[in-house]
Amino acid sequence: MPSGLVALFDDVAVLARAAAASADDVAAAAGRAGSKTAGVVIDDAAVTPSYVTGLSPARELPIIWAITKGSLFNKLIILLPGALLLSEFLPWAIIYLLIIGGAFLCYEGAEKVMEKLGAQKHGKTLEDEITDPVAFEKQRIAGAVRTDFILSAEIMAIALAEVADETLVLRAGVLAVVGFVVTVAVYGVVALIVKLDDMGLALTRRGSGFERNLGEFLVNMVPPLLALLSLVGTAAMLWVGGGIIVHGTHELGFDALYDMAHGAEYWVAGMSGALGGVLGWISYAAICAVLGLALGAVIAFVLHKVIGYEGAH
16 A cells, blocks of 8 residues: 555544544533533523413424524524634623623513513513514514523533633534533423423323323423423523622622622521521522512613613513
8 A cells, every 4th residue: 555545544543533532522521511501501491481381382392493593593603603702802801791691681580570560561471462473473582582692691601611721622612512402402391391281182182091190280280380480480580690790790809799699608508507508509599689680670770761761572
């Protein structure tokens, strides 16, 4: 065999081994980074079902698919290159963008709380008569993708922070893997949740008593489950948004909110024995949610009462 061809095969083998090693590095780093985003991922999964609640069952999966595509676009086309550019050239700007995103989540959560309490209502809700289903569906998808953008930005920022010292190529690979896997996992679970009632109805038409009983259980379980997820989703917006503000202001040298929230967490944890870790985290999340609600209410007041902005939710 000609020596040139042997040398070429050697080079290909070396490149293949290097590529395999790089893939292993990306997978390992993505696993570490992905685990850090678990809290925001749960929040994302809790928020999304509310956007299809009350709409036609035939449109549920198409709406979720549209939101999934929007989420992938958010993560892979907008946020991934943006995060890489910022980490290379303007790393100091990332914290300010996170704080803006946190403030937006606080505003969204506060809006939902105030609408539930009847304090204000902006745009159509599911309680209104829907005169244009196509326009209403587009509005719900746009709202879901807009909220997803903020949650996706937080997910990508957390993942980026975990691999900040790695090479640009490895950072890009990790962000791509985390963005894709998280999106598929979140919206796959959401699709399963919103179709539980249809699966239940199908089971009730089966012959056996066990299948009928299981189907009736699923059908009866879905409304309270969706109501619970809507509640969790609103709380998630507030505690995640408030948490971003707490940590963001701490990074910028303003420690009052950070010291208050974590001081309460450590105090509760120290007083609670075996459950200290869980109760401490709950106290921290509750404080962040209250701070988020207060900030969101202020933002909503300024937008709607001072500026006169009429948003659609």
